[in-house]
Every structure is written in C-alpha cells, then in structure tokens.
Amino acid sequence: MNYITCSKYRREQNKKESSIRVLVIPKMPFNITAVKTSSNGAWQGDNPLNFAFPLLIVQTALIIAVSRSLAVLFKPLRQPKVIAEIVGGILLGPSALGRNTAYMDRIFPKWSMPILESVASIGLLFFLFLVGLELDLSSIRRSGKRAFGIAVAGITLPFIAGVGVAFVIRNTLYTAADRPGYAEFLVFMGVALSITAFPVLARILAELKLLTTRIGETAMAAAAFNDVAAWILLALAVALAGDGGEGGGEKKSPLVSLWVLLSGAGFVVFMLVVIRPGMKWVAKRGSPENDVVRESYVCLTLAGVMVSGFATDLIGIHSIFGAFVFGLTIPKDGEFGQRLIERIEDFVSGLLLPLYFATSGLKTDVAKIRGAESWGMLGLVVVTACAGKIVGTFVVAVMVKVPAREALTLGFLMNTKGLVELIVLNIGKEKKVLNDETFAILVLMALFTTFITTPTVMAIYKPARGTHRKLKDLSASDGSTKEELRILACLHGPANVSSLISLVESIRTTKILQLKLFVMHLMELTERSSSIIMVQRARKNGLPFVHRYRHGECHSSVIGGFEAYRQLGRVAVRPITAVSPLPTMHEDICHMAETKRVTMIILPFHKRWNVDHGHGHHHQDGGDGNVPENVGHGWRLVNQRVLKNAPCSVAVLVDRGLGSIEAKTSSLDGSNVVERVCVIFFGGPDDREALELGGRMAEHPAVKVTVIRFLVRETLRSNVVTLRPAPSKGKEKNYAFLTTNVDPEKEKELDEGALEDFKSKWKEMVEYKEKEPNNIIEEILSIGQSKDFDLIVVGRGRIPSAEVAALADHQAEHPELGPIGDVLASSINHIIPSILVVQQHNKAHVEDITVSKIVSESSLSIINGDTNV
Numbered sequence: 001m002n003y004i005t006c007s008k009y010r011r012e013q014n015k016k017e018s019s020i021r022v023l024v025i026p027k028m029p030f031n032i033t034a035v036k037t038s039s040n041g042a043w044q045g046d047n048p049l050n051f052a053f054p055l056l057i058v059q060t061a062l063i064i065a066v067s068r069s070l071a072v073l074f075k076p077l078r079q080p081k082v083i084a085e086i087v088g089g090i091l092l093g094p095s096a097l098g099r100n101t102a103y104m105d106r107i108f109p110k111w112s113m114p115i116l117e118s119v120a121s122i123g124l125l126f127f128l129f130l131v132g133l134e135l136d137l138s139s140i141r142r143s144g145k146r147a148f149g150i151a152v153a154g155i156t157l158p159f160i161a162g163v164g165v166a167f168v169i170r171n172t173l174y175t176a177a178d179r180p181g182y183a184e185f186l187v188f189m190g191v192a193l194s195i196t197a198f199p200v201l202a203r204i205l206a207e208l209k210l211l212t213t214r215i216g217e218t219a220m221a222a223a224a225f226n227d228v229a230a231w232i233l234l235a236l237a238v239a240l241a242g243d244g245g246e247g248g249g250e251k252k253s254p255l256v257s258l259w260v261l262l263s264g265a266g267f268v269v270f271m272l273v274v275i276r277p278g279m280k281w282v283a284k285r286g287s288p289e290n291d292v293v294r295e296s297y298v299c300l301t302l303a304g305v306m307v308s309g310f311a312t313d314l315i316g317i318h319s320i321f322g323a324f325v326f327g328l329t330i331p332k333d334g335e336f337g338q339r340l341i342e343r344i345e346d347f348v349s350g351l352l353l354p355l356y357f358a359t360s361g362l363k364t365d366v367a368k369i370r371g372a373e374s375w376g377m378l379g380l381v382v383v384t385a386c387a388g389k390i391v392g393t394f395v396v397a398v399m400v401k402v403p404a405r406e407a408l409t410l411g412f413l414m415n416t417k418g419l420v421e422l423i424v425l426n427i428g429k430e431k432k433v434l435n436d437e438t439f440a441i442l443v444l445m446a447l448f449t450t451f452i453t454t455p456t457v458m459a460i461y462k463p464a465r466g467t468h469r470k471l472k473d474l475s476a477s478d479g480s481t482k483e484e485l486r487i488l489a490c491l492h493g494p495a496n497v498s499s500l501i502s503l504v505e506s507i508r509t510t511k512i513l514q515l516k517l518f519v520m521h522l523m524e525l526t527e528r529s530s531s532i533i534m535v536q537r538a539r540k541n542g543l544p545f546v547h548r549y550r551h552g553e554c555h556s557s558v559i560g561g562f563e564a565y566r567q568l569g570r571v572a573v574r575p576i577t578a579v580s581p582l583p584t585m586h587e588d589i590c591h592m593a594e595t596k597r598v599t600m601i602i603l604p605f606h607k608r609w610n611v612d613h614g615h616g617h618h619h620q621d622g623g624d625g626n627v628p629e630n631v632g633h634g635w636r637l638v639n640q641r642v643l644k645n646a647p648c649s650v651a652v653l654v655d656r657g658l659g660s661i662e663a664k665t666s667s668l669d670g671s672n673v674v675e676r677v678c679v680i681f682f683g684g685p686d687d688r689e690a691l692e693l694g695g696r697m698a699e700h701p702a703v704k705v706t707v708i709r710f711l712v713r714e715t716l717r718s719n720v721v722t723l724r725p726a727p728s729k730g731k732e733k734n735y736a737f738l739t740t741n742v743d744p745e746k747e748k749e750l751d752e753g754a755l756e757d758f759k760s761k762w763k764e765m766v767e768y769k770e771k772e773p774n775n776i777i778e779e780i781l782s783i784g785q786s787k788d789f790d791l792i793v794v795g796r797g798r799i800p801s802a803e804v805a806a807l808a809d810h811q812a813e814h815p816e817l818g819p820i821g822d823v824l825a826s827s828i829n830h831i832i833p834s835i836l837v838v839q840q841h842n843k844a845h846v847e848d849i850t851v852s853k854i855v856s857e858s859s860l861s862i863i864n865g866d867t868n869v
Contacts, residue, residue, distance in 0.1 A: 077455070124320060145400075193388060196420075208461075279329045356426075377441055394410070488592060489602045490603050495608060603639050654821075678705075679708070679794075695761060697793075709771070711770055780824065785832060796837050
C-alpha cells in the first residue's frame with residue numbers, strides 16, 4: 001500500500017471495491033505518507049489534484065470565492081461575514097455539492113482533509129490570539145454590576161436548559177455503543193447553548209449604530225463576561241472529554257481530568273503573573289520608532305503564540321486556549337498591540353479563518369438529520385437556545401430597571417452565536433463527544449440564532465435614526481442661545497488637529513463660555529478585527545463614546561492636541577469617537593449634531609495640502625506644495641451626505657496649512673493679529689451665514705477680518721440666467737442649487753439687512769470693500785493667489801446670485817463646494833490660503849438639483865425644472 005501513488009490507489013479502488021474497503025479503513029492513517037507535496041506538472045502526466053499542495057491551493061481559492069460571493073449576497077441583509085463562510089462550507093460539503101461523489105473525491109478527498117484542517121487551525125490559533133488581544137480585562141472590571149448580572153443570567157439559564165436538552169439528545173440520537181460520557185456531553189451542550197460570540201456581536205452592534213448607545217455598552221460588557229466564562233467552561237469540557245471514543249470519559253480515571261484542570265489553571269496563573277510583565281517590557285521596547293515596529297519583537301510575539309498553543313495542547317486542553325491566554329497578556333494601551341494586529345490580521349481573517357469555518361461546513365451533513373424525530377430535536381435545540389438566552393437576559397435586565405424594549409433587544413443581541421460557537425462544536429466533534437447528526441443540528445442552530453439577530457433587533461429597537469430639521473441656524477441663534485455656541489468639529493486624524501484648533505480659536509470670542517466644542521474623531525469600521533480594538537479604546541474613558549478626561553490621560557494623538565487646548569481654559573472640549581462604515585458615517589455625525597444641539601458642523605475636506613508649518617503655507621508656487629493628499633473618495637461621499645442631511649449649518653475646511661505652530665502660539669497669547677480672514681459675499685443664505693461667521697471671528701483680538709462684497713454688474717441686472725437640470729450622466733460634474741421659488745427682491749432685502757447689521761456691529765473691527773469686476777473668476781483667483789489672507793470664508797451658494805449662477809456652466813471639480821468654493825479649492829489654481837465653505841441649514845428641507853445649461857433671458861425661481869436667476 002505504501003508503494004502505490006494516489007491515482008493508482010483510486011484505480012485499484014474501482015476494480016476491487018470490497019477488498020479495498022477492508023484495506024482503506026484500517027490503513028487510512030498511513031495513506032497520507034504516500035501523498036506527495038507537489039506534482040511534476042501536467043506535461044509529465046501528473047494530475048495536480050492528486051498532490052497535496054496544488055489541491056490545497058484549489059480548495060482555498062474555491063472556499064474564498066464562494067464565501068466572498070455569499071458575503072456580497074448577504075450584505076443587504078446586514079449579516080456578519082461568518083454566516084457567509086459557514087453557509088459556503090455547507091454548500092461545498094456533503095449537504096449540497098458534496099452529494100456528487102465524483103466532486104468530493106476530486107476536490108475534497110478524505111486524505112486531503114487533515115492537511116486543510118491543519119492549515120485552517122493555524123489561522124484559528126492566531127485568530128484566538130487576536131480575540132485575546134481585543135479582550136480588555138480591565139474594561140470588564142469597570143463595566144459594573146448591571147452588565148455582570150445580565151451576563152450571569154444570560155449564561156446560567158441557557159446552560160441549565162442545555163443540560164436538560166442534552167439528556168434528551170443523548171438518549172435519542174446516540175446508540176448505546178457511541179454514547180459519550182454524561183459529564184463531558186452535558187458541559188459541551190450547556191456551553192453550546194449559552195455562549196455569546198463577542199467578535200460577531202461587536203460587528204453587529206457597529207453595523208446597527210448601537211455602539212454609541214447604552215444598550216450597546218451593556219451588550220459588549222456582558223458579552224465580554226460571557227466570553228471569559230465560556231472559555232473556562234469549554235476548558236472544563238475538554239478536560240472531561242479527554243480523547244473521547246466509545247464510552248467517552250467513563251473509561252478514564254477522574255484524576256486525569258483533575259490533573260488537566262489543575263495544569264490549565266497553573267498555566268493561566270503563570271501567563272498572567274510571569275509572562276504578562278514580560279510582554280509589557282516587550283511592548284515598551286517594541287514600540288514604533290518612526291512608525292516602524294522592531295521586527296525581532298514581532299517575531300518573538302508570534303513565536304509566543306505557537307509555544308503557548310503547544311503548551312496547552314501538551315496539558316490536554318486545546319491549543320487555542322494557549323493562544324487566547326497569550327493574547328490577554330499583551331498590553332492593550334500603546335501602539336505595539338495595534339501594529340501587531342495590522343501585521344497579521346488580514347492574512348489570518350481574510351485567508352485562513354474562512355478555511356476553518358468552511359471545514360465546519362464541510363463536516364456538516366444536513367442529510368444526517370433524518371426523520372421527524374431528528375427535525376424535532378433541531379426545533380427543540382433552537383427554541384431552547386433562544387428562549388433560555390432571551391428570557392434569562394430579559395428578566396434580569398428588567399430587574400435592573402432597563403426599559404422593556406431595550407431589555408428584549410439585549411436578549412436578542414446576547415443570543416448571537418456564530419464564530420465562537422463553531423469553535424466549540426468543532427472541538428466537540430474532534431473529541432468525539434458530538435456525532436455527525438448532533439453536530440449538524442447545532443451548526444444549524446448557531447446559523448439560525450445569528451441570522452435572526454440583525455433583522456429582529458432592527459424591528460424591535462429601530463436603530464436607524466432620522467435627522468430632524470428643527471435646529472436654529474447660526475445666524476438665527478440670538479438671545480440666550482448665543483451665550484453658548486456649540487460646534488461639532490470632525491477630523492480624520494492628527495493631520496487635521498492644528499488647522500481645526502486654529503479655526504475654532506478664531507471663532508472663539510472673548511467671552512469664555514460662548515463656545516462649546518465637540519471633537520469627533522472619525523474612524524472607518526472595516527472587516528478587520530482591529531476595528532473592534534478601536535471600539536474598545538474609544539470606550540475606555542466612558543460611554544456612549546463621549547470621552548471623559550481622567551488625570552490628563554489621552555488615548556490618541558488626535559485627542560492629545562485638543563486636551564492641551566482645553567487645559568488653557570478657553571473652550572469646553574468634549575472628544576467623541578465615531579466608528580462606522582463610510583456609507584453610514586454621516587448618520588453618526590448628524591445624530592451627534594442633533595443630540596448635542598450643535599449649531600455648526602465643521603468637516604475636513606477630503607484633500608489636504610502637505611505644506612510646511614511655520615509660514616510654509618505662504619510659499620506655494622505651483623511646485624510640490626500644490627499636490628494635495630487625498631484621503632479617499634469614500635470620505636468625500638461622507639461630506640456630501642452630511643451636507644445633504646445635516647440638522648444644522650455645515651462648514652467644509654479646505655486646509656492649506658492653517659494653524660502653523662508660530663501662528664497658533666501667538667494666537668493663544670492674543671497679543672497681536674496672527675490670522676487674516678477674508679469673507680467673500682455675493683448674496684444668498686449661505687453667504688449670509690458666512691458673513692455671520694466672519695462677524696464672530698472679528699470679535700477675536702488676534703484675527704483681522706476683511707469683507708469683500710461683489711456687486712451685480714449692469715449687464716446682469718437687465719438679463720436673467722436660466723439654469724436647466726443636468727443630464728443624469730454628468731451630475732457629478734455639475735453644481736447643485738436648491739429647487740425652491742425665490743423672490744429676488746426679498747433675497748436682496750435680506751442681503752442688505754445682513755450687511756447693514758454686520759457693519760453696525762463690527763464696523764470698527766473689520767475692513768469692508770465692494771467690487772464690481774468684469775470677470776468674477778479672475779478676481780476670485782487674484783484674491784486666492786495673493787498672500788494677503790490665511791483663510792477665505794465663502795458661502796456654498798445654493799441659492800445663487802446672478803454672478804454665481806453664471807458660473808454654473810463650468811465643469812466642476814468639487815461640486816459640493818459650490819461654484820466659488822470649487823474655484824478656490826481647485827488644485828490647479830495655485831491658491832495659497834485655506835478655504836472655509838459655509839452652508840446655512842435648510843430648514844424647509846428643499847431638495848437640491850444639479851444644473852448645467854445656461855440660457856440668457858430676462859427673476860430667481862425654478863419652473864418646470866428650470867431655474868431663473
């Protein structure tokens with residue numbers, strides 16, 4: 001048998017089926033030694049699928065392709081990725097495609113499964129290391145009695161129910177010969193029904209926008225408790241199970257299980273007492289210098305994962321426990337853990353982990369569930385799992401005074417299974433505690449309970465939040481409201497900090513209590529596991545996501561700059577973290593603006609010019625300084641959605657070096673003029689908002705404001721400009737104006753009133769100019785290309801004056817900024833100052849429409865799709 005190749009062996013199988021059957025079963029462990037790693041190629045007559053490595057490549061590619069395709073199909077249902085991976089494995093396995101024996105013998109032959117599972121197990125080992133790295137034990141301790149009580153109830157009731165079901169299943173689905181021991185089977189069933197998948201739950205909460213709520217905080221804390229308890233119980237189950245087999249643990253001395261448990265406990269104590277301080281030292285030494293983590297420390301840590309896994313396997317507990325406990329020893333604060341995750345997570349989560357869940361599906365044969373009795377068992381398991389978890393969580397949550405709707409939502413959230421459940425079931429099957437039929441029933445239960453979580457929670461809790469347009473605009477915030485101007489400043493990272501501080505400082509008036517600043521750090525939620533690390537770090541200083549400063553401790557360089565600014569005592573600063581997928585990031589921004597009753601949102605433009613600080617932004621000359629850094633089209637779409645849905649006024653900051661070190665220092669001192677601001681005024685609500693903002697800046701002693709008003713030329717007074725809707729193909733290249741009937745005389749009256757009010761208040765503080773140029777673009781460019789200003793403030797111009805409307809036929813580079821803002825933000829016009837484009841809140845929520853064609857005729861309104869100016 002050892003001298004024939006796989007292909008010859010199969011031919012022998014076809015000829016002598018009965019005799020080979022006798023040969024295959026006892027000899028199968030030895031067949032793997034006859035399998036070669038790689039083939040000599042098709043030209044030499046070898047079939048690559050008969051060799052280990054080429055077959056592994058084909059299997060991996062097929063599994064990734066199927067699971068990714070299913071993930072795309074499940075995305076509209078907002079299902080976690082693990083659902084697609086398990087379903088993909090089931091489809092590829094004996095339940096569907098595997099019914100074709102030729103396909104199974106060729107693509108997933110029995111001799112290849114140990115190889116595939118070994119590669120998948122490496123992924124699982126490192127994934128459990130990442131889970132341990134994500135789990136912050138100190139945050140669990142801080143979570144309070146409420147979360148602890150809910151977690152205990154969420155484990156206890158379903159565990160007891162699982163033990164009850166285990167008696168029924170053991171007597172129904174097992175023969176007397178293959179029944180496992182009572183102890184290990186009861187514990188495995190109890191764990192299978194009571195577990196909550198912490199990583200999957202975190203993903204679901206983020207997708208549903210519940211991470212920023214009290215219910216999200218409680219669910220995450222309770223799931224973390226649940227996770228730790230589940231691993232302890234699973235370690236107990238594995239210790240009891242031993243090597244499984246017929247009769248299970250009944251043939252084994254109870255002392256063996258006791259020694260296994262004691263050795264496991266000793267291992268955990270050794271890791272937390274001895275290894276944890278050592279890893280703190282490694283993390284400190286391996287911290288990034290110049291954004292580079294020392295490779296030797298990364299290799300040492302990865303080797304530690306392997307050694308820890310081997311140690312627990314040697315003890316008699318599964319190797320994943322060693323990796324998980326080793327992950328707990330890595331410090332959660334600092335950059336080392338984050339950089340470590342960035343090194344390995346894509347390869348582990350993107351490639352190896354799907355193999356593990358797919359192998360679970362390949363082991364799942366739904367056809368094994370035969371007859372009414374077996375399907376009845378499936379129904380019993382699903383009902384018991386859901387009822388135990390939901391009822392247990394609901395009752396205790398109501399007892400600790402959680403509202404009934406929230407308590408029910410918590411129950412369904414805690415019912416999330418999926419990822420960790422599959423690990424438990426695979427270990428149970430590996431230890432021969434679960435037979436094929438029980439394994440299939442429990443896999444389907446895990447799929448069902450996880451699948452229903454998102455739609456059920458959406459139906460009960462309705463996490464989608466509408467934006468109510470009821471806030472006053474900045475220019476309407478007079479009287480008592482004006483005593484506290486609330487601003488929500490958004491930023492992508494440290495690069496935005498200095499410019500935002502400089503802008504906010506210029507808006508701050510001499511009255512200390514007049515400005516309250518909410519700083520929202522926008523973090524993209526991706527499929528990478530380190531997104532959950534970001535969530536946990538955002539939670540460290542209090543929930544829901546509004547940080548509280550504790551002893552000056554700041555957890556990111558982004559918040560650090562604002563902490564220093566806050567300590568000067570000039571502005572009340574509240575940092576906030578938004579962790580969300582880019583397509584729904586605007587919902588977080590708009591919701592926070594509404595709940596905090598802010599008057600203006602400040603957004604960073606998706607392009608930023610890399611210029612030297614100091615006075616470097618005054619020396620752009622068309623060279624490299626004019627090449628912008630683009631943070632991505634996704635962030636541009638975020639800005640566009642906020643502009644469309646915001647419940648208050650919005651300003652977009654195009655940063656070209658605003659907030660140099662020297663300027664910021666002297667600005668805080670307030671002893672001289674260090675920031676020169678130009679407000680360009682054409683007319684319309686957006687320009688009036690920009691003028692109001694300029695007035696606030698004029699109150700600051702270190703800011704000099706110049707207002708330049710552009711007057712309507714005689715030639716345009718007699719003509720009317722008609723704007724026609726743009727064709728659907730070119731909408732992204734055309735400006736958008738509001739679809740509303742506007743009385744030009746009333747608009748003119750409002751403009752004149754705003755200017756008169758402005759001049760009466762700040763005439764002594766500002767410089768006021770009026771211009772009537774022949775060519776508006778040339779005049780705007782001359783202002784932008786001069787070195788007279790550090791910041792230019794313009795309105796977006798959605799209800800344009802005649803001069804601005806005349807620019808509508810220009811092809812837009814950034815249409816969301818309006819015609820004037822787009823000209824000043826263009827990367828080819830060599831503009832020197834930073835630009836702030838202001839949009840006044842549209843109370844009436846009138847839709848805007850993209851326009852293109854211009855026809856000169858003879859007031860501002862839209863009639864049958866045309867806009868007349």
